[in-house]
Amino acid sequence: MIKGWSLRKVSTEAQLLLVGIPVVLWTLIPVYHLFLFAISPRDTATSGRLWPKSPTMQNFEIVFGQKHFYLSHFWQQLGNSLLIAIATGALTLLVATTAAFAISRLKVRGGRTVMNLALFTYFIPAAFLAVPMYKTMSNYGLLNNRWAMILAMVTIASPYCIWVLKQASDKLPWELDEAARIDGASPLQLFRLVYVPLMVPSLVAVGTYALLLAWNEYLYGFLLLSKETDLPLAVALGNFLSADDSPWELLMATGFIYALPPAAIYYAFKRYMVSGLTAGAVKS
Amino acid sequence: MAEAVATLPKVRRPANSWEIWGRLLVVPYLLIFVIFVVYPVGYGLYLARDPQNYVRLFDDPIFFRTAINTLVFVVVAVNLKMIIALGLSGFFAQTRWWINIVALLFILPWAVPSIPTILSVRFMFNSEWGVINTLIFKLTLKDGPNWLNDPTIALGLSMMMHIWKSLPFWTLILLAGRLAIPSEQYEAASVDGATRWQKFRFITWPSMKGLYLTSTILSMIFTLGDFNSVYLLTGGGPADLTHVLATLGIRYLRLDQIELAMASIVVALPFVLPLVYVMMKRLSK
Numbered sequence: 248m249i250k251g252w253s254l255r256k257v258s259t260e261a262q263l264l265l266v267g268i269p270v271v272l273w274t275l276i277p278v279y280h281l282f283l284f285a286i287s288p289r290d291t292a293t294s295g296r297l298w299p300k301s302p303t304m305q306n307f308e309i310v311f312g313q314k315h316f317y318l319s320h321f322w323q324q325l326g327n328s329l330l331i332a333i334a335t336g337a338l339t340l341l342v343a344t345t346a347a348f349a350i351s352r353l354k355v356r357g358g359r360t361v362m363n364l365a366l367f368t369y370f371i372p373a374a375f376l377a378v379p380m381y382k383t384m385s386n387y388g389l390l391n392n393r394w395a396m397i398l399a400m401v402t403i404a405s406p407y408c409i410w411v412l413k414q415a416s417d418k419l420p421w422e423l424d425e426a427a428r429i430d431g432a433s434p435l436q437l438f439r440l441v442y443v444p445l446m447v448p449s450l451v452a453v454g455t456y457a458l459l460l461a462w463n464e465y466l467y468g469f470l471l472l473s474k475e476t477d478l479p480l481a482v483a484l485g486n487f488l489s490a491d492d493s494p495w496e497l498l499m500a501t502g503f504i505y506a507l508p509p510a511a512i513y514y515a516f517k518r519y520m521v522s523g524l525t526a527g528a529v530k531s
Numbered sequence: 532m533a534e535a536v537a538t539l540p541k542v543r544r545p546a547n548s549w550e551i552w553g554r555l556l557v558v559p560y561l562l563i564f565v566i567f568v569v570y571p572v573g574y575g576l577y578l579a580r581d582p583q584n585y586v587r588l589f590d591d592p593i594f595f596r597t598a599i600n601t602l603v604f605v606v607v608a609v610n611l612k613m614i615i616a617l618g619l620s621g622f623f624a625q626t627r628w629w630i631n632i633v634a635l636l637f638i639l640p641w642a643v644p645s646i647p648t649i650l651s652v653r654f655m656f657n658s659e660w661g662v663i664n665t666l667i668f669k670l671t672l673k674d675g676p677n678w679l680n681d682p683t684i685a686l687g688l689s690m691m692m693h694i695w696k697s698l699p700f701w702t703l704i705l706l707a708g709r710l711a712i713p714s715e716q717y718e719a720a721s722v723d724g725a726t727r728w729q730k731f732r733f734i735t736w737p738s739m740k741g742l743y744l745t746s747t748i749l750s751m752i753f754t755l756g757d758f759n760s761v762y763l764l765t766g767g768g769p770a771d772l773t774h775v776l777a778t779l780g781i782r783y784l785r786l787d788q789i790e791l792a793m794a795s796i797v798v799a800l801p802f803v804l805p806l807v808y809v810m811m812k813r814l815s816k
Contacts, residue, residue, distance in 0.1 A: 266622045267633050274637050277695065280662065281651040346560040355553030361561065366814060368568050370807040372756025374777035375799070378784050378792045379575030380567065386574075402567040405560060410814075434552035463644035466758045466781070484646050485763065495654055502647025513642035514635075 281506075284499035306500035315497055317487055320475050328462055328479040328505070331393060335400040336458035343405045343453060344446070347412035348438055352424055362413060365406035373403050374466060381470045395471040396479070400464060404457035411456075415449040416442070452519040459509050480505045579793035588794045597774040597795075600686055601755070604775050608690040609750045612698055617743060619698075620705035621735070641699040649692055649763040653679070656688060682772035685765040689773060693760040697753075701746055708742040709735065745813055752806050755799070 285306055287299040308314075313321045346365075350358035380399055381390075389395035419442075427437045443450070468482040478486075484505065487498040588594050623634050640648065655661050656678040667675035679685045716734050725733070758777040761767065767774040767782060774782065776799050783792035 263622065263625060263627065263630070266619075267630065270619065270622070271633055271636055273695070274639055274699075277648045277651045277655070278639055278643065280655055281647055284651070284654070342559045342563060345556040349553040349556035353549055353553035353556070355550065355557055358553075358557070361557055363811065364564060365560070366811055367807065368564065370752055370810055371568075371572075372752060372777065372803070374756040374758040375780065375796045375803075376568075376571065377758075378780045378789065378796060379571035379578075381784060382578070382789055383567070383571040383574060398563075398567060402563055405563060409560065434549050438556075463646075465646050465763070470781070470784070481644065481646050484650065487650075488763075488766075498650060499647070499654075502650060506643040506647045509644055510639070510642045513638075517638075 281499050281503060284496050285503040287496055289494070289496055306496050307504070309497055310500050310504065315494060317483075317494065318497065318501065320478075320483070321480075321501070323476050324478050324480045324483045325504075327393060327477060328481065331396050331400065331468075331479055332458045332462040334397045335404060335461035336454050338397065338401045339404045339408055339457035340450060340454045342401065343408035343412055343457075344443070344450065345438075346405075346409045347416055348442055350409075351413045351416040352419075352437070352442060353434060362409070365409045368402070369406035369410065376403070377466055377470055380467070384471055390471060391473055391477060393472065393477055396464075396467055397461070399467050399471065400457070400461040403467075404460050408453035408457060411453055412446065412449055416446060419445055448519055451516060455512060455516050455519070459512065462509055575793045576797070578790050579797045581790065584790045584794040585798070588791055588798070591791075593771045593774060593779070594795065596772055597776060597779045600773060601775040601799075603686070604690055604693070604757075604761075605751050605754050608693050609747060609754050611690075612694045613701060613743065613747050613750060615694070616698055616701040616705050616746075617739075619702045620709050621731075623702065623706050624709050638699045638703070640696050645696055645759045646763060648696070649759060652688070652692055652695075653764050679765055680769050682769060685769065686761075686773045689761045689764050689775075692764055693754065693757055696760065697750070701750060704746055705739065705742065708739050712738050745810070748806050748810055752803065752810065755803060 283299065286302045286304070288301060288303050288305065291299055291301070310318055310321055313319050346361065349355045350362055355361075380402075384390050384395040384399070387395075389398070423441055423445075424437060427441055432440070462479075463481065464479075465481045465485060468479045469485060472478055472482065475483075480501070484498065484502055487493045487495075623630060623637075655663050658664055658675065658677045658680065661678075663678070664675035667673070676684065678688065712734065717730055720730050720734060755775075756777055757775075758781065761773060761775050762778045762781070765773045767778050771782070776795060780792045780795050783789070783795065
């Protein structure tokens with residue numbers, strides 16, 4: 248008998264494979280279909296083959312060269328996505344970190360109420376808030392301005408970030424603050440020299456969360472922006488659907504390019520994201 | 532006596548520089564909250580104040596269909612997703628080198644933006660050129676179903692899309708809960724000859740049911756706001772039969788009927804607010 252390979256063990260492994268294989272197929276088919284389209288020449292993409300007869304980079308050339316009606320502002324729109332994501336990430340980080348510091352470490356009066364208001368906002372489904380938000384941005388004269396989308400995304404991202412940061416900063420030892428106070432540190436020095444350096448992992452997690460939220464957002468961009476040159480890539484992708492004979496292979500190639508940065512960031516920061524966000528997301 | 536107490540000066544901490552800085556530092560968030568949450572919500576409710584809006588809303592046949600669709604979406608898709616996530620968390624808790632690789636691939640739907648993958652699935656199910664019907668034709672020489680033009684199938688596919696996208700997240704959450712159970716409990720149960728079902732029934736479930744319930748409620752709230760899985764796959768069609776509340780509100784908005792859009796949200800509040808209340812209680816402990 249081979250060491251360790253009993254019949255029982257083989258059966259357990261087989262059962263695990265019976266779960267693992269369908270899970271991999273279910274996960275990968277839509278992504279693989281997207282990729283297959285992106286590297287297929289126009290007419291052969293729909294043949295149902297597992298690998299194109301003549302894979303090509305031609306679709307990417309058309310996208311990067313902006314050589315199609317739907318893609319005439321590709322670089323501008325990629326830049327818009329980037330701008331909106333980075334601005335949302337930076338502003339959210341600023342707003343959430345200061346609020347979490349004031350609530351958790353400075354124990355500001357009414358801090359608990361602010362926390363509850365933020366939590367309540369977190370639970371308003373974003374698609375519901377979108378309706379009055381549209382009207383509000385119009386009243387503020389911000390419609391068709393990229394700031395409208397940035398500010399809306401900060402509004403949606405910050406409650407969760409404040410909550411995650413507060414959970415994390417409540418765990419920092421209180422003696423640090425006391426030592427800093429005895430040494431005569433001002434609140435700002437405590438923030439800059441003690442608090443922020445200790446919170447770096449959580450800050451990376453929530454900053455990335457806000458950045459990805461804004462990059463991935465479709466609905467708010469679709470409502471608040473309409474000029475071709477203001478649109479983020481997500482909305483530009485949705486606009487491909489406006490005609491029946493859309494160039495699907497170009498849509499998929501653009502979608503592939505659009506999906507790469509967030510996927511890369513996600514996998515690069517996976518350690519922070521998973522521990523930081525799952526610990527915060529649901530407390531049993 | 533009461534008088535004596537009343538005349539005592541109120542004991543208040545003087546607003547020292549720490550308190551002042553504390554207040555200053557919550558101001559940025561409070562500004563965001565007032566300008567982009569309080570004002571829109573208040574203004575929206577003000578727009579929806581006329582009872583006539585609700586009469587018009589209930590007279591719209593699409594609204595009734597949407598309410599049913601939303602209920603089905605939230606109850607069926609969320610529970611199906613959470614049960615699968617609970618099962619899969621058991622799978623991913625196993626230590627095998629290849630399961631680690633599967634886990635890396637498995638979070639892909641969560642890591643990539645939803646628009647490209649939803650559009651990919653939309654084209655897979657295109658009845659004329661999609662790969663699914665091409666394969667069905669090759670294998671059976673018959674035309675496949677008209678997937679996205681059948682309201683029942685289209686709504687089903689939207690739910691499938693929703694599950695595809697958010698299953699990894701909830702599986703990770705439940706996996707974290709499962710890994711927090713001390714392994715000694717399972718070892719002791721094995722010594723006593725417990726079956727796999729008994730281990731689940733008497734060890735796993737009792738320590739995970741709180742987390743499972745919280746996750747289910749939270750997922751229901753989030754799912755109510757899932758605009759993309761429906762809008763980008765079916766566009767609410769065919770014939771506006773696959774709308775959910777999230778897409779119906781936007782449809783009214785696009786038709787310049789913001790009062791109806793707000794009214795459709797207000798009628799959902801009696802169902803949403805209790806869920807939110809339960810979540811606030813659980814999370815602000």
